Every structure is written in structure tokens, then in C-alpha cells.
Amino acid sequence: MKERNFLIKHSVKIEPNKVSLDGIDVLLSERYNTFLSDIYHEKRLAYPKFFKMDILCKVGFLATEILLEAENIERFVPRRDRSIIFCNKSSSVSTDLKFTHDILDLDNFYPKPSLFVYTLPNIVTGEIAIRNKYFGETNLFVMNDRDDNVISELVEHALMDEEINSVVGGWIDAESENDYEADLCIFEIKQ
Amino acid sequence: MRVVKVSDSIISPLGFSVEENFDSLLRGGSALRKYNRLWGLPFEFMASIFDEEELNNYFIENIDITKLPHSNCTKFEKIALLSAFKAISSANIDPKSHRILFILSSTKGNIELLSTSNFDPNRVLLGNTAQMIARYFGNTNKPIVVSNACISGLCAQIEAMRFLKSGSYDFCVVIGADVLSPFIVSGFNSLKALSTEPCKPFSINRNGLNLGEAAATIIYSTVDDGKNNWEIVCGATRNDANHISGPSRTGDGSLSALNYVLQYSGCKIADIAFANVHGTATPYNDEMESIALERAGLSDLPINSLKGFYGHTLGAAGVLEVILSMCSLDKGKILPTHGFDSLGVSGNINVISTLQETNKHSFLKLLSGFGGCNSSAIFTKLRKL
Incomplete structure (x- = not known):
């Protein structure tokens, strides 16, 4: 494998029944339907905006909360040197279907602006930037199948930016409310 | 390279x-x-x-x-x-x-x-x-x-x-x-x-x-056969970490992206013919951009938006508007902002309303979007010796 110009500091993975941090399972559950809100309560996160988010944002928010807590440095201080680079396959399809449903019947036509905003797949990067006060690049790439070489290359590209020293990035996909995956890392530039 | x-x-x-x-x-x-x-x-x-x-x-x-x-x-x-x-x-x-x-x-x-x-x-x-x-x-x-x-x-x-x-x-x-x-x-x-x-x-x-x-x-x-004369010199994307569907009131994200390209492109403001900006004509976007442009020291730079010709073409906008900006400098011209009448933003900026001539060879592009993202880049026409 090609040598990269970054080091991986921490990694987190969320699947519909499991959370792992740096390769070690930290949460397991059989309660598929409530798993994400269970994580929220378990982590005692006081961030009511979480409940307004769509599935992609919820998964991304929880994954980065666990990932950034593991970093064990002061959080919520503004950072201009960190970017968020996410890749996925399904874009925002789960929310797209809901929004399509709301406009299908022209006699019962109630498109919700709060839902429409989440039909952009990059909103998850914005939610995380807001939460963590990250002012670097935010970007969302879509590809047909997950390809870790491409993801690594895109992270390296973000580190070509003269002002960026680290990236929160990786794969995050939500095909439906019950079928999602986040596999994210903190990447730091090699000094 | x-x-x-x-x-x-x-x-x-x-x-x-x-x-x-x-x-x-x-x-x-x-x-x-x-x-x-x-x-x-x-x-x-x-x-x-x-x-x-x-x-x-x-x-x-x-x-x-x-x-x-x-x-x-x-x-x-x-x-x-x-x-x-x-x-x-x-x-x-x-x-x-x-x-x-x-x-x-x-x-x-x-x-x-x-x-x-x-x-x-x-x-x-x-x-x-x-x-x-x-x-x-x-x-x-x-x-x-x-x-x-x-x-x-x-x-x-x-x-x-x-x-x-x-x-x-x-x-x-x-x-x-x-x-x-x-x-x-x-x-x-x-x-x-x-x-x-x-x-x-x-x-x-x-x-x-x-x-x-x-x-x-x-x-x-990167394969230059000598016939190609437009270079993408430098670009940056920055989030304003403000709101998922509303831009920062201080223009922070756009300002950071602009400052980056002005610092790292090697271009002097005096060499830039114009900035082709987002200019969607929503109250918030245009206000935010005007503040970012003024804060970046670009109050005198000619500014145009092409939204009055095409509307907002979403994922096409960045490519479409860059091509037309290149085309206009190839002809030594700065395109007007179709639909503009009297300035209604608080940032002090120089919006172009009529076709103008220029002999400069670089332009700046600026865009911003939902999720708090902002992007800027500088393009330069290489002169033949």
C-alpha cells in the first residue's frame, strides 16, 4: 500500500448494533430501533439539536462525539486547522425519499423546509463543524462503492491545504433509518 | 506544476x-x-x-x-x-x-x-x-x-x-x-x-x-502543450460553523477562503480583473458576501454575478461561471451583473452593472452554500512570450 503523509490518531465505527473505538467494541445492543438515541443517552450528550437531525447527521454526530472525546484534548475551542472530509454511497437518499413523499400528492402538498435542508448530503459536515467550531474545509464525496485508497487520497488532498493540519474523515453512509454505517478517523499530517 | x-x-x-x-x-x-x-x-x-x-x-x-x-x-x-x-x-x-x-x-x-x-x-x-x-x-x-x-x-x-x-x-x-x-x-x-x-x-x-x-x-x-492558457492557480474551501441553512453574518467562511487564495496564489489584488461571486439575490447570501469581500480588502474590485442570466444552476454553477469568466477575460471584458440596480448590501463593494473593458489576466471566483461551506479560487491567463 502506498505510503501516506498522515497518521491515524483514533478511529470509530458505528453499525446498527455496535460501536467500536480504535478497534475495540465499546457499545453493543440488540435494540436496533432505538440504538442511536440509546448512544446519545448513554453518552449523556446535552445537544437537543440531535433530535432534529436526519439519520445521516445523527450517525455522523454520534460517531464524531465518540471519536473526538477519545482525542482527550480541550473541545469546542475554535479550530482553523481541521477539515471534515466525508465519503459515502447513498448521498442523502433516506431523507430524499421522505421529502419526495411530502410533495407527491399535489392536493396535500406540504414540503417542510426543515426536511429539505437535510436532502443535501453535506449537511452532516456542517452539523459537525458547528458543534465543534471547526472552520477548515468541509467536503462530501459520493462514490459507487467504498474504496479506502480513494478515501485516503482525498484526505491527503485536504492536507495539501497550507492551513490544515488534521482531518476528521472517512466513510459515512445511511441507506435507511435502520441501515447505516460510520467508519471515521482523526488523521494528522506527518511532521 | x-x-x-x-x-x-x-x-x-x-x-x-x-x-x-x-x-x-x-x-x-x-x-x-x-x-x-x-x-x-x-x-x-x-x-x-x-x-x-x-x-x-x-x-x-x-x-x-x-x-x-x-x-x-x-x-x-x-x-x-x-x-x-x-x-x-x-x-x-x-x-x-x-x-x-x-x-x-x-x-x-x-x-x-x-x-x-x-x-x-x-x-x-x-x-x-x-x-x-x-x-x-x-x-x-x-x-x-x-x-x-x-x-x-x-x-x-x-x-x-x-x-x-x-x-x-x-x-x-x-x-x-x-x-x-x-x-x-x-x-x-x-x-x-x-x-x-x-x-x-x-x-x-x-x-x-x-x-x-x-x-x-x-x-x-498538467500536460501543457503550449496552447492552453488558463491556469487554476489556487483554491480553498472553508466552513463558517454558523448554521446549516444560513450564512454567517460576519462573512467568516467566505473571508477565510478569500484570504487563503489571496495569500497563497501569489496574485496581487491589483492584478485581479474582477471577482465573479455567488450573488444569488437572496437577502442573506448577498449581504454576507458583501461583508466578506469588504473585509478581504476587495471593496474596489469589480464584482459580478451571473445569476441574472442563468439563475442558480446548483452543481453546475461553479463550472459554468468559471468558463464564462475565462471567456470574458479572453475578450478583455468584464460581464455586467444582469438585474442589478441600486446597491442594497451593507458591505462596501463595487458591483458592475454594465459591460466593462479590462487588460488584466486573473479573476477570483467565490461561492457559498448550505451546510456553511464557502469556496474560493483564483484563475490566471498565462501570457505567451
């Missing part, structure tokens, strides 16, 4: 070539029309939409549909294919080469298929559409889609620059495309972002944006 433009193309309601489009702008032509109950939607709006018959004829003349995986192409697929085809045809490259990467920029791609009954769910996936386009030209590399809201088109070009500078590819085909559908139009309408009149960027009585359809392609390369 320089990254230069090899060829380009525009497919829009104003024409199917860059020349037709540019000539139309010089004549002050706009593709914006008023639509009432289009697609049965219970409201009126202004938009720039393709004439389907004209588009279909042009598609059949140029694209070999026997080489496509399905015979019933969507409008999105048609314009993206046509735009890529035209740029590739004039580039003297072999699109099958493994040294060529296709990058698609789109916000919603084939989203209209979700509301039809018999469709292959894979066709809604942006990655799938990008692959279909690359395969049509015989390219087997995995294409990448940039879907970063309204700044996608510029992000895709910056990403192409990075792929080329890192040596992974010799050519990048950057295709920006989006079409309108009940989905997109009713979404923007629900946000109260649409104007029922032609949009008026930066004007005191501006009351919203118009949406538009277009596809535009730029092929970039």
Missing part, C-alpha cells in the same frame, strides 16, 4: 456551445422565464429551463444511445453526457486512458426518478450516474462525485487540481450538472428563497433567487 484548462463546454437553455452562451450574455440575453403551475406545482416561479425538444434532438445527433446501459436517459443524464462529450471531442485526448479521472459535480442528480413508479433504484445514486458517464467514454477509472451543496462545482475543480498536482492523473474531466424538478423547486420554495421575478443580485429590492438548469465541463491537465 501548473494545472491548465485543456477544453470546456456549456449546455444551457441559452445555447449548446460556450460561444453561443457568451454571445447571448453580451447581448444581455437571459434564459429566465416565469412558470405558473409547472408540473402541477401550486405556485408561480421564475426559472431557466431547457426546451425538451431542442435538447432531445441535440442529444440524438451527438450521443450514440446504443452505447448506453438504458435507452430512456433522464434530462440530467442527457445534459451531463452532452457536456462531457463536447469537451472531450475538442480536447484531443483519449478518454479511455487510465490517466484520466472523471469528476462529477451535482447536488441532486437523477432525484426526479424517486417520484416515478418503475425505476431502477441504482439510477438515483450519484456514483452510478458518474460511472455511466465515464463508461460511455470507455473510461474504467472509478469516477468521483462532489456533492457539497451550491459550492460543488468549484470544489470539484479544486479537487481536480489536487489530483493533478499529486500526480495521480494527467487529465481530469470536471462535469457540473443539475436539472430542476418538483423536488428541488418545491424545496427552495418552502425555504421562501425563490423570487417570482427576475433575480436582482446585490440590489436593494432583491427578494430571492431563481433556479436554473445547466451542464458545464472543464478538462484540466
